[in-house]
Every structure is written in C-alpha cells, then in structure tokens.
Amino acid sequence: MPSMPSNKSDRRDATVPNDPSPAWRRRCATALIWYLRLVGAFNLVGALSYPLRERVNAHNNGNYYTPFLVTSGYVSAAFAIFFAVMLARKKRAGWIATMILLGGYSVLVIWSMYYPEYRDHLFNWLSLAITLSLLVLAVLSRREFYAKGDPANPRTALIVVGSGALWAVLLGVTLVPITNSLKGVSLIDSVTYTVGRIITLAPDSDFPLVHVPVWVDLFINLSALVMVLAVVYVLFRAPRGREMLHEEEEAKLRELLDKHGARDSLGYFALRRDKSVIFSPSGKAAVTYRVTGGVSLASADPIGDPEAWPGAIEQWLAEARSHAWVPGVVGASEEGGTVYSRFGFDALELGDEAVVEVDEFTLDGRAMRVIRQAYNRVKRAGYTTRIRRHEDIPSEEMDQLLRQADRWRDGETERGFSMALGRLGDDADGRCVMVECLDGEGRMRALLSFVPWGEEGLSLDLMRRDRESENGLVEFMVIDLLQRSKDAIAAKAGQGQKKKGKGRPNAADEAEQPAQEAVVEGDAPIVVRRVSLNFAMFRSVFERGSRLGAGPVLRLWRAVLVFFSRWWQIESLYRANAKFRPIWEPRFVLFEKSSMVPRIGLAYARAEGFLEVPSASALFGRRHQRALTSAEQPHKAVDAQEKVEV
Template sequence: MTDTTAPSSTTSLRVKRVFAVLFPLAVLALALHGLAGAFDAHGYRAVRQAFHDFSAGQLLLAVLLGLASYACLIGFDAIGLNRSGVRVHPARIGITAFLAHALGQTVGFAALTGGAVRLRGYRSAGLDLAQIGQVVLMSTLGFVFGAWVLLGVALSLEPAAAALALPLHSGALQALGVLLLLAYVSAALLVGRQGRTFSVLGHGLWLPDRRTMLAVTALSIVELVLAAAAFYVLLPDSAPTGLPGFVGLYLVAVLAGLISTVPAGLGVFEWSLLKLLPQVAPGAVLAAALVYRITYYVLPLLLATVLAAAPTLRRPLRASAGVTRAGWKTLRPWLPNIIALAVFSVGAALIVDGTLPATHRYLRTASLPLLETSHLLGSLAGVVLLLIAQGLARRSHAAWMLAVAICVASPLPIWLRGGQVLIALAALVVAVALWSARREFYREGALLDQAWSWPWIRNLGLVLVAVVWLLFFVYSHVEYQNELWWQFALSGNAPRALRALLVVAMALAIFGLGRLLHSTRGPLPPADDATLQALTPVLAQAKDTQACLVLTADKAVLRDAQGLGFVMMQRHGGSLIAMGDPVGPPDIARALIWQFREEADRLGLRPVFYQVGEAYWQTYLDLGLGLVKLGEEAMVPLQDFTLEGRDRADLRQAWNRGKRSGLTFRVAAADEVPALIPALSLVSTAWLDDKAGEEKGFSLGSFDPTYLARFPIALVEAEGRIVAFANLWHAPAGHELSVDLMRHLPDAPKGTMDFLFIELFLWARAQGDTRFSLGMAPLSGLATHRLAGRWNRVASLVARHGERFYGFSGLRRFKSKFAPQWRPRYLAAPGGVHLPAALLDATRLISLEPRR
C-alpha cells in the first residue's frame, strides 16, 4: 500500500501559503478599486487640497492622541503580568509592549506578531510560555472587550450609520447591538469573582475575574476612544457626527480591516470609512486616513528605530542605570526586525514618491536630465530596499552594507526630483539606526541565498498593488497612449511615473530570475594538506574511527584555539552540517559544539550535526536542537571473537568456503598503496558499473588515490589478482578499527565480503584492537509503538516501503550475522520545519560527487 499522507500534506500546506498571499492581494485590489470609484478624474487634486487644509494643531493633536492610545495598550501587558507573580522591570514592560503593538499593528496578525515580540522580551525576565501566553491573551481580550462594548453601544444608538457599510438594515443592526451588550453582561456574570481556567496545548490559561474584566474593558474603551479621536480630529468641521458616534463607525472600519487579513487593514479601512461617512468629501476622508496612518503606524515605527539608534541604550555602563540596561536588553534582540521594517517602509515610500507628481514651482527651476535620472534612481533605490529588507531581519552583513549606502545616498535623488523632504529625513534616521546597530548584522552569505518568507512576499505584493493603483489614481485625468513612454518634459509627470514603475518591474524581474538561476550556496573551502597534517596528533587520540573522515579532504575544519580538537563540516543549502561529534577531549568537544553553533549563526545557516552519538546529547539540547534517530551502528566486540562454537558455525563455513575458493587475505601498508592504485581502480570501476551508482561524499570516502594512500588497505586476492579491497580506519586511543571504501569485482567468488570481514576481525584482534565498527544501518532500531513520535513513524514507514530502493533490512541482516552490539546514531538539528530541510540538505550533500 502506498502512503500519500506526506505529499498531500505538503501540497495542502503549499496551497494554504499561496492562498495566504493571494487573498490579501485580491482584497486590497478590490478595496482600492472601490476607493477609486468614489472619486472623479481629479481625485488626487482633491486629496492634495485636503492635505493643505490641515492645521498644525490638528496634526499635533493626532500625534498626541495616538501616543496616548499606545500608552493604554502598554497597560494590558502590565495587567497580564500582574497575575504571573514575576517582577518585571517597568522599562522592559514598556518597551516590549510598545514594540509588540507597533510591529503587530503595522505588519498584521497582531496576536502572532506581538506574541513573538513578547516571547523574546519576557522569556529572559523569567516568565514561562504559559505566563507569556497569559499576557498575549490579556492584550487580545483587552481589545475584544472594549470593541465588544463600544460596538454594541454604537449599533444600539446609531444603527443607520453602520448600515451604510454592512449588508443589514438598521433594525437588525440595532437588535445586534443590544444582543452584544447582553452577551457582555452575561459573560461578566459567568466568569465570577475567581475567573475561569482553561487549557491550550497543555498550558493553563486564565480568563479574568469580573473585577479584572471590567477594569480591562474600561482601559480598552479609553484606548479605542483615543485611537478614534486621533482620526476624528483630522476630519473637517463639516463632519455630521460627533466623537461618540464616530467611535462606532471607526470600530466597524477597524473590524473590516482585521477580517480582510491585509496588514493594518490597508485600503479596506479607508474604503469602509468612505462608506460610513458619505456626507464628508471623499478627498478629506482619504487625506485624514493617510495622515492617521503616518501618525499612528509610521511614527511609532520611527520611534522604535530612534530607540535602536540611541547611543545611551547601547552603552549601559553605570550600575545605577537600571532603566537603561533593562531597556537595552529588551530592545536589542529586535533591532534587526525593527530596522528591517523601517528599511522596507522607506523603500515603499521612495517608490510611492516616484509615482507622485512634482510641484509646478519646482518644475520651473529643475534641470530635465537631472530630474529624469534622479526619478529613476530614486525608484530603483526604493525597490532595492524592499528586496533586501528581509536580509536585514536575518542579520545579513551584505544587506546591511547595501541598505546603509542607499539610505545615505537616497536624499540626493529625492531632492533633485522635488520629492518629499520627510522621506529624505526618514532615510537618514534609518541610516543612523543601521550604523548604530552595525554589530547586529554579522552574518555572511550572498543576498540571493536568502530564502523568502511567505509574509514578506505578501507584503511586497501589497506594496506593488498599491503603487500601481496609485499611478492610475493620480493620473486618472491623463489618457494613456504609447507615446507617453517617450515624452520627456519638465511637466511630464505621468510619463516619468510610468518609466519609474517600469524600472521597478524590471528590477523585480531581474532579481526573481537571479533567484531562479542562482545555484545553492557554494561549499566551504576544504581543509588543505597543511591543516590535515596538523590534525595528526588529534587523530592519534581519537576514540572513534569516524574521525578519519576528515582526511577525505572534502570538508572544512573548525578547530579550537588550542588545536586540541576539531569539527569537520560542510555547507549545503541552508544548513551548516557537521559530520559526527566533535573530535577531541570532552571539554574541548563541548566548547566546539558551541563554537560551531556560533559559526552557523555568523553564516546565517541552520546548525546540523549528522550521525552523532550519545556522548554530548545534553549539549545539543542546550543549543536548542532536537535529536532524531537515524539508525544504529554495528560494533563487533573483538576480545572474544572466535570461529569456534555452535554460534559461529555460519561464519566458520563462510570462512572455509572462501579458503576453498582460493581466496587469500593480506593488509597492505599505506606506503604500498600508490603502487596498487591501478589494480584497485579496476575493481572500483567494475563495482560502480555493476551497481549503476556514483561516488558519494561527506559521510564516506571515495576512490581518490591521495585519500587512499593515507591508510592501510585490506586486500582479498584470488589466483594472483585483487578481487576485493577496503581501506582501514584506525582510532588508536579507542582501540577501534573500521572500514570505509569497500569494493569487489562482480565475478568475485560468492562470500568474498564475508571472508574479508572475518579475516579483518581476526587481524584486528591480533593487533590489539577491541572493537570493529561495521558502520550504521540506516532507519534501524526505531520505535514502532503506535504512540511513538512522528519521526519514528515516518522513518519506519520509509524503511518498510523503501526496501526496493535501498536495502534497509538487508543491510541490517548482513551486519547482524556478526553478532554486533548496536549503538544509536542521531541527527541533531533545529525542530519544526527546519528538521525536514536539514535532512534534505544532509542527504543531498552526501549524494554529491566529492569536492563539488
């Protein structure tokens, strides 16, 4: 029976991700189309005039009311933390809550985004996952309770206004408002004086008691009224409703934006307000909405960026500077994310600025060549910032250098094309923040190596949809003609905007094509002969023959400062893969595990340890890695190995059969190997042709004369010719012997390999070795219980149904006849979605031809 669960699950996940990208794009496009329908051919002129009508007092009041709203949002975290019993520094609470709400409301999915911020901000303060979940729940409930009550009041008192945007008549909406209020009162009565406890994923969460619920509701009402007031003060005096009535309309628009899944409800929020305020001029509503987004969304983001650039937070030197130190410790983990979002915003602003027409006063004094060139350069700079912003979130040093250069240089084209001064100032602020946080961007790697997340693709698509709409909205009075592309004139704003959009589209196409054609990350430079020679003393003290893999010369080497140990590793895909446990004394090996983790972090790769044992499992767990069983290694004890006795009858018969077939055994020393290479090459080529296989790498050696000449080689000869061979690995300190490359002629006598191993066991015992490694049997020894972990079930399924592709059970049976002791081998890698990616990278790396 064929199992289709995994492929269908993967397909379903891919469909969900694509839908999560396309659905917000479709909603935004529909909302923007609805917005455009509310304006005539001169809609942009009406919006611009409404901008000019704003007074300084209106703008200042909108900023103050918005910041006061954020101050109330911080209170929800304080209430949630109060139940945990853990004392958290007020600076940590304030900064964490501020960042959680600033990023959550800007990026979207506030509970998830804000929850991630709180997880990192409060985890180091001693809170566990359940306590942090309680804070997230309290913040979410704070909005729900307040919106619940305010919406119920608004629908009960003024249902006609909401009926303009909702597909229900006034009577039904009024009844719905009453039901909402009754439901809230019932909920307050049900929670009682002690609250209610429930479980989510094994973690207990607490619904607040009646007193806390009422307090949170009151705080939420104040916060929502302040947020609505920040918008209301931007409306003209002719607005038909007062602030109490507007709060309900504001909530309907906010809820519409939340349901749309578009970040910050972009477009949907504005369209809803146009429907809810039909008496207000559309230009005034849209201008108020744009200013509100700047004061309520962009300004907090810039404040967070300024915090990142503040030098006092970067140097908490005084012991008394508790607030400074707590603030910096809270802020520092989020610097790359904050700055990445700020860079993305500046990039979007540059593209938008390239779409808007320059003022007639500027055009009278501008130089046409400079104007045209700066227009294209500014838009190109904007799209580059959009593309590299995710690299900043991943601490890419290349992205940082490019972002600093663009943010410093972008004010010049903005000035030359008569753009917005505020965008130039924002770019300089972001440049200062980038420079101040330069130590946070240390990861190497090419920008084309950065994997794009689905949310980032969605956000990029949202910007492009909005810019295309803005182009046609601003120049709706211009009739499109092919000649527009080639019109170069000071007054030709529309042609310039078209050409700028073409530059943006071409840049995206070139970047996407580069991603498609770009091969996977190149390998790390392998260790040279001098480095391998320096490892000789370390190999002499090795207790595991797996250490000899370093001599394949297809892996890089990470050494400790004293030169007492090393990790052999290679890069493939998004993983830095170490082959086995570090080699060296236990203390050195543990330190090397952390050093390897730091190296993976520097390179922006996931750390993966392939085929590790049980010696350092605790250190791998301390790194945050998970362990999954790959199989078991067969270890044959040699002290009592003999061919005598009933239990060894099969081995004795195989050995005697080989003798009767004329097989002989000998071990050629390493200095004899170069002369044997031609004969060994014939055996190896015939073996590869018979198996229809190719040389592998990383976890085993290949037929390389230089590599083979480093080891003694076991030979099986018949009638004076070599019919089988195997190079020998030796771990002197562990008294362990093993083989790596095993090849035989297709016409070799039956049982040749059995004869080879039996002779090797006898020879190794005579040399004083105590154990012989037969290597790992993949996917063997896994738990088969129905309640076993997911990996064990999937791997067991692969082992059962993949037998015709790879002899899993046959390989274990072959090794079992030598009565070995089995010891487990694991893969240590990050969990979740990183685990299958790590397995795939390791598998591909092994299947590559060595040195590719």
C-alpha cells in the same frame, strides 16, 4: 537525546566577538525585518490583485508617496523579502543595501516636500515619518548585522545584473513591436515601456502608443523578477569556506588522533582533505567541517581531548555566525551530542553504527546459522583472503588495487563525507588495513579498506567487489578479518603467558604454536579488538516497526522507508549489519532550531554526494580539475547486489 538547559542569549553573546547585543538593539533590528516581511507580502498581494494594484499605482503616480518599498509589484516584493531574509541572517551587505535605498528614498520624499502639491497631503507626511523611522531603526541596529560576505560577490552581482538587464530589455524590445496593436511605436518607446514594466506594473495610460497583451507585461516583469532574485542571491550569498585541509593542520590532527583517536570510530575521517578545521584556543581539540549551501556542516565528534571540546565548538560557532552560516552536526555520538547540547543544540537520531567486538564474535549458535552457512559456502568455492597494512603493499600492487576499485565502483556518482576517507592508496594512510578476496585461481574479486580506530580498532571505509563473483564475499571477508583478529589476540595472550612462565614450554604449547602462526598465512599479524562496519540509517524504525504491537505511525514510517529502500539501500544496510549481531551505537544530527533541519539535511545530502548541484563551469562544458581519482571517493555502504544467499 534531550538537550541540556542553556541560556541562548548568553550563548549568542559569547559567540559574537565584542558584541554585548543589548535588547533594545535587537528589537530595532526585529522591527526593521518585520516591516520588510509585511511589505513583501503586501506587494505580492498587490501584484496579484488588480484593484489593490490600481490604488497603489494611483498614489505613486499622483501627488502621493507610499512608504518605503510599497509599490505592489513582483520586483519590489522580491526586494523586500530578500532584504528581510538577509537582515534576518545578520548580513552586513544586506544592511548596507537597505541603508542606501532607505537613504535615497528619504531624500526624495524630503525634497518633494518643498512643493505645495506634495506638502499639503497628510499621507505624504505619514509616509515620510514611516520611512525616517525605518532609517533610524537601521542606524540604531547597525551592529546587529555583522555577518561577512564573500569579497567576490559584488563583482559577480554586477555581471549578473548587467547580463540580466540586457536580456530583459532585449526580450521587451522584441515582444512589444510584434504584439503591439497600435501603429507607430518606436525603438525608444519599446525600451521605455520595457524599463517601466521591469520596475513596476504601471498602468497602460502611461504609454499611449503601446497596447500589448497582458501576458507580455507579465512575462517581462517575471523576467525582471528572476534577474533580481539572481542578483540578490549572488550579492548576499555566504562565503563558501576554504574547503581544504593544509598540511600543517593535517599534521596537528594526526597528533590529536594519536592521543585520542580511540574515542570515536569516525575520528580518522576528519583527515579528508576537502574539509576545513578549526582548533580550540589551547590546540588540544578541533572541529572539522565543510561549508555547503550556507551551512557549516561539522562531521562526527570533535577531535582531541574532551575537556577542550567546548573551546573548539565555541570557535567553530563564532566563525559560522561571523559569516551567517547555519551550524549543523552530522554523525555525532551520544557523548559528542551531550557536549554540543550545552551550546543549545537539539538532536535527532540519524541511525546506528554497527560495532563488532572481536572477543565476543562467534559463528556458533542457531542465530548465526545463515551467515555461517554462507561463509562455509564461499570458503568451499576456493576463496581466500589476504590482510595487509597499506604501507606493506608494494606500489605496483596498490596501483592495481586502485584500478580494480575504480572498475568495480557502483555508478559514476562519488559519495562520502562523514564516514568515508575520500582517498585510497595515499602514502599518509599507511596504517589503514586492506582486506583482499582471491578466488581459487588467485584473481582478486573483492576488497575492503579500513581506517584506524585508535591502536586496536578498525572502521570500514571502502568496499568493492566484482559483480560476476560469488555472492556473500563481503560477509566472508569481514568474518575472516574478525576470526583472524580473534586468533591473533589469543596468540598474543599465549605468548605473554609463556614469557611469564619458567623453563621450556611444554609439549602442548609446542603443538599449539604452528596453528598460531598459520592465523595470518604469511601476512603480518594485525591485532584488532573492535571493528566498525556500516552505518544503518533509521535502524530503530525497521527493528521496532516489525515487532508485534507496533503503532500505526511507526508501521507507516517503516513502510515508507521500505519503499524508498528500493533505490537507496536503507533496509539492506540494516540487514547486512544485523547478520553480525553487532553492538548498535546511535549517531545523531544536531541543530539549533527546527527550522534549520531542512537546510542541514540538504547540505548533508550534497556533502555525501546524493544531490549534485551543477557548477558554472559544468554548465559551460568545462570539468573541474580533480585532486582525487575516481576510486578515491567511496561511500560507506554495501552494494545493493551484495546479498547473502540463504
């Protein structure tokens, strides 16, 4: 989907509160960032190149001062690169740390100029000029660095730096006496040598009593590098966000869904309680999102009145930029993507959603022969379905359904974010629809749960089945739901015609009435006109790649997806949906810059549960207290073993 033209500088100014951001200030910030990038690269090359490292060390240890952060060492390279990254992300904490280091180094160089041995060297004046120029650039561009940090970061960074420094010193004190080829090294000499190696790759001449192998120096310096990386990451990491939907916010979202929920089949999934929400100034629209790995990941289209969508998007973007979060959207429809494109977002097609129109669905025809035979086979085996609203299921039966869903779950990993509700049996979700499949002996062997899609639509949320049951149960349940819905619509239309007519119904109407009531077999009739099934990722690749005349690139891409489908059910989802001959509705992932796509992809994989990042409590053997049962985090996907026999 092409992006609409937009002025990105104007959009940026509008989303940063009270910040006109003149061009000269942006240039000052850019110059400072590029200096740090170049210095980081220079220090890294110097750490790897012995001649260059020796020349820089000769300057630093003689009557010379190199410019800011130029020391040819791994630690200084890490400092420069990380400061450049943090400043590029507009981190206020990064600017403060840079100012402290720049100011301290400037004072040191100025103080040294009072001594003739330093003042007489032109190189020192050049170094001072460069350092002071950087300080001026940092002061002039201070308002460019507005992104907030997590208040807990400094405390955590102090803990990391303390424990990391202690570990590095203990490592050096242990290795230096063991590997030292000279006699008489003391504990103080070992500590001094270790600290020197942590700070820089100083020459051996500075420590006449210590002569250790090169690998010891490298090991100590790399240990210090790891410590620095950990400290800088903890100090400048973005806030994680609330990741919690409050009761008042959920109530407001439900009001918006009552008015506009029919627009998007994924709208009801905005009620996941591990998402955050931000409303437009008018309160008529909202964007739901989760902050994962420094990415503010919005799901599907905004909720509410489309006229108010831009206001909600502006608020979401302003919050993301105030915390230096990367904004991204997954699962957006074409309508939502068009609105997002006005704010400078580009789009990539993520896949297609399968939507079945009940009025148009039929089992007749040669194209439906396979699924018709499968349906009849399961029906002959004695299986039946029961369709009810969640609110009509007694609590004892719902508890049993939860236990069964938990027992049938495929694996221990809980998945779901953009197309899964994340809970089952909650009292607030009474309008959801449960489809149960019973065998000939009345035992439940599979279940489907659908969330509302407006007044007359359903969107698939959860599917589970007993692996020892008949294959094709999911298809059987979906077809039964579609046929019963079609009959319920016909019955409703027939009743409307009779109300308009005059006199008593004729004999044909009376003969037709029992068949209409038998549609639900004792269940309350549920009128559904459209059903959203699974999401088929990269569907167009499978469809076009198998056609005659497909190009080599498309065929290669299809072959790669078929290979990975052995583990991730990519192709099986497409084929499971295609059997119903649905309407394919494209869904998109939206991003501002192509360089952001990998981060958004990783955040999406983590949000959906495909990538698990262990927390600190998990590493120390402690488990998080869970607000949801293990059956409450479904993934909108067909089990790999759920196939139709041909």
